[in-house]
Amino acid sequence: MTDRGSSAEQRLRATGTAYVRATVVRAQPPTSALPGDSAVVLADGTIDGFVGGQCASGSVRVAALTALRDREPMLLRILPDSSSPFPDVPGAHLVVNPCLSGGAIEVFLEPQLPAPAVRVVGGSPIARAVRQIAPLVGLELADEDGGRAATAVVIATHGGDEAATIRAAVADGAGYVGLVASQRRGAAVLAETGLTETELTRVHSPAGLAIGARSAPEIALAIVGEIVRELRTGGLDVPAGEPAPVRQAVDPVCGMTVVVGADTPRLSVGDEEFFFCGPGCRDRYAAKVGA
Incomplete structure (x- = not known):
């Protein structure tokens, strides 16, 4: 084995x-x-x-x-x-x-498929608690400065240019963007983003499920729970990257479909190029056409 x-x-x-x-x-x-x-x-x-x-x-x-x-x-x-x-x-x-x-x-x-990645922006107690809880339910932590595409972004800065951070998260393709803020302050921040109604459907403010959370760990639990709910029932997808175009061809000898790559056996006959499942089929076809 x-x-x-x-x-x-x-x-x-x-x-x-x-x-x-x-x-x-x-x-x-x-x-x-x-x-x-x-x-x-x-x-x-x-x-x-x-x-x-x-x-x-x-x-x-x-x-x-x-x-x-x-x-x-x-x-x-x-x-x-x-x-x-x-x-x-x-x-x-x-x-x-x-x-x-x-x-x-x-x-x-x-x-x-890649595990869902969460990018947490901020150093607040809530941000630290989200970083601790997220891996417990299978969520990976993405670097705050980019790198791997994030499925979800949690903004727990309690200030700063939160509108710009939200716009950047939406532009990067995050399916869930959670803003830790009161309902009143969150509405004011969202009004500054300039996002369309469709884009705003990805933004959750206040972030987290309504479980009556008060402490930082409880609020973090509510946020992680909301991300899990969106993954399981809300259609939140995990970015897996765009697959590279793959060329396929049919072996003219055995009829097998083959993926064309650098190591695929091939044979040029006139202006045409043929691809084969293995050297045996290629050699048989070469003998047949006199190549």
């Missing part, structure tokens, strides 16, 4: 990058993959790790991009032909890859 994707996953999580964890859960000889072999697949189709030979990896690459797009896990069954005596699993996504050198594998594809 291997864990080849662990170091890569640590780097991806640290940068808030979406990816797919691919793990071989069943393998039938003579496939080169073993149960427990794993890899990570990025949004551009790059694979880091091992989940089988080039043909099997190609099938994993294509299916992983679908799982990442849909944000849903997938059990992928890769068979050398449709009559392969590999026990069926209801609900699995089946791919027949005629280029496999025999055997069959099942790979579990699990999208790993």
Whole structure:
């Protein structure tokens, strides 16, 4: 059993990058993959790790991009032909890859999306309490000076140019912006922002659920609770970055869909360029066309 994707996953999580964890859960000889072999697949189709030979990896690459797009896990069954005596699993996504050198594998594809990140602006007791409570419910803290995109921004400065801070948070794409202020002062600050009515729907002032909070920890709890409510029921999304455009092509020999990348086997015939799941298909096509 291997864990080849662990170091890569640590780097991806640290940068808030979406990816797919691919793990071989069943393998039938003579496939080169073993149960427990794993890899990570990025949004551009790059694979880091091992989940089988080039043909099997190609099938994993294509299916992983679908799982990442849909944000849903997938059990992928890769068979050398449709009559392969590999026990069926209801609900699995089946791919027949005629280029496999025999055997069959099942790979579990699990999208790993960035955890919601909260940027807390200010050094007040409420701000410090939000920073303490947020990680307890799975929220990550984003640097106040930028870096990773924040799902939510909490402004607990109790003064300063709060209107400018709100505008910047909205412009950066935060789906939740919470202003710690009284209802009267908050209304005055929002009037200074110049935001549209649509943009103002993302701004919560006073920030936090109405739980009768009085102390700084209670107010912080109300704010974190409001962020969680928006994530679970309010449609607040976690920015995962725009996926890079991915080019796909159909192997003219075996009919498999392949992701075109720097390492994709290819062949130029006249003015056309063809892409293949592996060197075997490329060589067969080259022999066919006399290239």
